[in-house]
Amino acid sequence: MNAQQKRLLLPIAILAVGLIALIGTALFLVGGSQGGRASAVGGPFSLVDQTGARVTEASYKGAPSLVFFGFTHCPDVCPTTLFEMSEILRKLPKDAKISALFVTVDPERDTPDALKSYLSSFDPRISGLSGTREEVDAMLKAYRVYAKKIPTENGQYTMDHTAIVYMMDKQGRFVNALNIQQPPEAAAREIQKLM
Numbered sequence: 001m002n003a004q005q006k007r008l009l010l011p012i013a014i015l016a017v018g019l020i021a022l023i024g025t026a027l028f029l030v031g032g033s034q035g036g037r038a039s040a041v042g043g044p045f046s047l048v049d050q051t052g053a054r055v056t057e058a059s060y061k062g063a064p065s066l067v068f069f070g071f072t073h074c075p076d077v078c079p080t081t082l083f084e085m086s087e088i089l090r091k092l093p094k095d096a097k098i099s100a101l102f103v104t105v106d107p108e109r110d111t112p113d114a115l116k117s118y119l120s121s122f123d124p125r126i127s128g129l130s131g132t133r134e135e136v137d138a139m140l141k142a143y144r145v146y147a148k149k150i151p152t153e154n155g156q157y158t159m160d161h162t163a164i165v166y167m168m169d170k171q172g173r174f175v176n177a178l179n180i181q182q183p184p185e186a187a188a189r190e191i192q193k194l195m
């Protein structure tokens with residue numbers, strides 16, 4: 001393969017990854033909107049929050065919740081989404097009962113302490129959940145989250161992952177994917193309908 005062919009490969013690879021992510025999201029949304037199948041997203045989990053406390057799905061029942069999966073080394077999508085989530089939370093009444101969870105797809109690097117320091121840049125109501133690889137994988141499966149390690153040139157790795165903000169009702173049932181592109185006031189109104 002000559003140098004010109006090599007230069008062409010990277011953009012093609014990036015395009016392919018983008019397309020796969022897009023198709024995955026589209027399939028997920030179609031699946032989620034088919035009435036009865038929506039309840040197939042979510043379920044029991046057992047993880048540790050950023051304070052080191054053991055938490056399960058029962059810890060968050062009684063209030064609607066936003067659940068987002070990502071990792072602290074994420075260069076763009078995760079910090080942007082957490083920033084948007086923080087803006088939305090700020091539009092809710094101060095005493096609003098709401099849970100907001102950032103669940104790591106990279107528990108090897110995202111220990112509770114790492115999550116605690118990372119989340120200090122965002123709304124304090126966002127909890128960071130981690131656990132063993134097995135515990136995290138069980139939740140990824142229940143929420144139908146795609147996450148894959150991608151080695152980088154420096155011997156490190158990045159994660160390719162689903163970037164949906166799941167909106168769950170008071171009973172912990174999946175409602176829909178929250179559109180964070182809309183103005184934060186509009187997103188906050190959507191959440192308040194579940195309270």
Ligand code: NI
Pocket residue numbers: 070071074075076077078079161
């Ligand atoms: Ni990310």
